[in-house]
Amino acid sequence: MKIYDGLKWHYQLCGIRGVSAEAAFRIIGWPRVLTVTPRGVDHPVQLRLRTSDFCAYKDVLVCQDKLYDPGLPEFSPSTIVDAGAHIGMASIYFARKYPRAKIVAIEPEPSNFRALLRNVSSYGSIVPIQAALWKEDGEVGLGPSDAHPRGAFQVSDKGQLRVRAMTVPTLMRETGISSIDLLKLDIEGAEKEVFEAGDWIESVRVIAVELHDRVKPGCRAAVQAAAKKLGCFDRGDVTFYLAKSH
Numbered sequence: 001m002k003i004y005d006g007l008k009w010h011y012q013l014c015g016i017r018g019v020s021a022e023a024a025f026r027i028i029g030w031p032r033v034l035t036v037t038p039r040g041v042d043h044p045v046q047l048r049l050r051t052s053d054f055c056a057y058k059d060v061l062v063c064q065d066k067l068y069d070p071g072l073p074e075f076s077p078s079t080i081v082d083a084g085a086h087i088g089m090a091s092i093y094f095a096r097k098y099p100r101a102k103i104v105a106i107e108p109e110p111s112n113f114r115a116l117l118r119n120v121s122s123y124g125s126i127v128p129i130q131a132a133l134w135k136e137d138g139e140v141g142l143g144p145s146d147a148h149p150r151g152a153f154q155v156s157d158k159g160q161l162r163v164r165a166m167t168v169p170t171l172m173r174e175t176g177i178s179s180i181d182l183l184k185l186d187i188e189g190a191e192k193e194v195f196e197a198g199d200w201i202e203s204v205r206v207i208a209v210e211l212h213d214r215v216k217p218g219c220r221a222a223v224q225a226a227a228k229k230l231g232c233f234d235r236g237d238v239t240f241y242l243a244k245s246h
Contacts, residue, residue: 013058014047025049038062041096043122045088046115052152053087053115060089068184068208069097070240077101077181077205081171083133084186086112088119088126094182095123104175108132108142108163109153127175133187134165135197145188145215154188154215168200178203185209189216191223198226207241 010018014036021034037044038061045061047053059066068090069075078101082091085105094103105120106129107113113130120126132140132155141159145152155165172180183204185191189212195201207227211219223239224232230241 087115135193195226
């Protein structure tokens with residue numbers, strides 16, 4: 001991104017404070033974090049300069065270009081799982097729209113998880129868990145993903161960062177959830193393995209998943225095979241699967 005375009009983009013997202021922070025960071029490497037309060041949101045969020053934080057902030061909280069909500073009439077979830085929670089933008093969106101819901105935000109990458117903790121600390125309904133959703137419990141390697149040049153991570157055999165891995169049933173058991181009303185997944189290709197071990201799928205009412213065949217071929221096929229009894233529709237980058245009762 002050219003300097004002018006970068007400054008303009010930050011101004012559109014965060015006003016003059018965004019421009020000042022980006023310019024200062026380019027010149028002296030400081031500040032590293034910008035604190036902003038999105039319009040209509042009660043609590044500020046912290047965004048790390050020159051990372052994918054700003055894209056997530058724009059896509060979910062500001063412009064809502066990436067909608068993980070199914071938009072169903074009278075949909076009132078009591079349990080939501082945000083897998084690949086990153087820095088908490090979707091979790092905050094859900095907490096505001098569904099204040100009575102319990103939201104489990106699962107994110108494996110340590111620096112992202114620290115940012116997640118800061119951003120959701122004012123929301124008592126959000127339960128953060130540091131782990132990667134996976135096909136089995138244990139440990140996996142985490143490495144950079146090609147999905148985003150500034151801060152996306154994926155489970156990889158070559159990943160040198162070791163993180164906890166857990167299945168959907170384990171996540172449900174540890175958080176005291178007997179069913180999931182809305183399961184949001186943006187897990188950089190790991191949906192292939194998670195859905196290949198999809199014996200849990202009958203416990204979920206609505207799935208909102210960003211598929212990553214560009215990162216790992218076979219993701220859509222694996223999800224469709226596991227969710228073949230569910231209704232399906234796409235909205236932008238997100239694919240929704242719904243139990244037939246909806």
